[in-house]
């Protein structure tokens with residue numbers, strides 16, 4: 001099988017590639033990634049020498065580059081590449097529209113021209129916007145994004161659905177809740193909080209900290225994506241969630257407990273503008289139609305994640321200081337092979 005992955009050097013994409021190649025070592029897998037600030041080739045060190053694996057540095061907004069990198073009739077395209085951080089989209093949305101909207105259209109066009117098999121589009125539960133309790137966001141519900149990031153992901157979904165309807169391509173959309181685990185860039189809540197706590201630095205809590213997110217371990221999400229890629233119904237959307245809703249304060253309290261740090265490290269700061277209060281995906285369809293279950297209990301996954309960041313202080317330091325580009329140059333000489 002030939003698999004074309006975009007954004008595979010990021011947090012979720014790299015977990016997907018490590019897991020895919022562990023399970024299908026004879027597959028050919030091409031990782032097409034621009035290598036933005038969020039990418040990290042260290043995440044892929046374990047697959048660097050795998051016979052079927054190759055990396056191409058390129059931008060999903062560049063049709064010629066994607067066309068050149070994608071083989072004819074590849075079996076599966078998994079489109080992770082995106083600008084992914086809500087706070088950055090609030091500071092400046094332009095790159096989010098470019099990468100997430102234009103980039104998705106380019107991927108759809110090239111996949112069709114190259115006669116690719118299945119197109120798996122990775123979206124987010126944020127497209128549903130704020131979900132007041134006790135409601136859960138279902139696959140057919142209206143899309144009401146709040147942030148520029150979520151709006152760009154919503155636009156991308158519409159383009160995928162338009163291609164399904166107009167050109168009858170085999171595409172599937174997945175919407176996942178908040179992932180956590182190793183190799184996550186330390187601008188997102190969990191890696192930022194863990195690394196700050198380890199350094200006895202304050203942890204910013206936006207507003208009252210009572211916003212609810214549904215946490216899922218990144219390995220459970222990637223197992224779900226494998227399942228959808230193999231068994232999902234063409235033209236469908238699937239919700240992938242942790243069934244694990246927690247307030248931010250609750251999660252931060254658990255981290256303080258694991259690390260034995262004082263609550264005084266939690267520092268209230270101005271709230272995120274337009275901050276969604278609650279996300280809650282209904283993932284019944286994944287469970288009932290595809291028989292999906294989660295493997296990683298939250299307490300256990302959180303403990304292991306904390307341990308990973310403790311053991312990878314150098315990775316965190318490089319990420320925080322923006323030294324990745326130098327690291328690539330030292331480690332690999334060239335960024336592609």
Ligand code: NAD
Pocket residue numbers: 006007008009010011012013032033034035036037038039040058059060061079080081082083084085099103122123124125153175176177178179180185
């Ligand atoms: P990430 O920011 O860690 O990684 C994004 C990757 O995409 C990086 O390797 C980056 O270099 C690459 N990229 C960005 N712009 C590109 C471009 N123009 N061309 C080629 N590559 C480009 O993101 P993540 O957290 O791993 O998220 C991956 C996907 O999953 C995104 O589509 C995101 O919207 C979605 N998602 C993330 C979460 C989460 O909790 N992290 C939850 C639901 C959905």
Ligand code: DAU
Pocket residue numbers: 084085086087123124125126176177178179187188189190192203204205206209211212213248272279
């Ligand atoms: O729900 C899925 C989404 O989860 C993905 O689509 C996004 O790519 C991913 O970034 C994530 O978005 P969030 O905005 O939920 O994640 P973030 O880690 O930025 O924030 C989680 C919660 O913690 C949110 O309520 C904001 C809050 N927060 C965040 C940071 C970075 C803080 O209180 N302090 C912080 O320093």
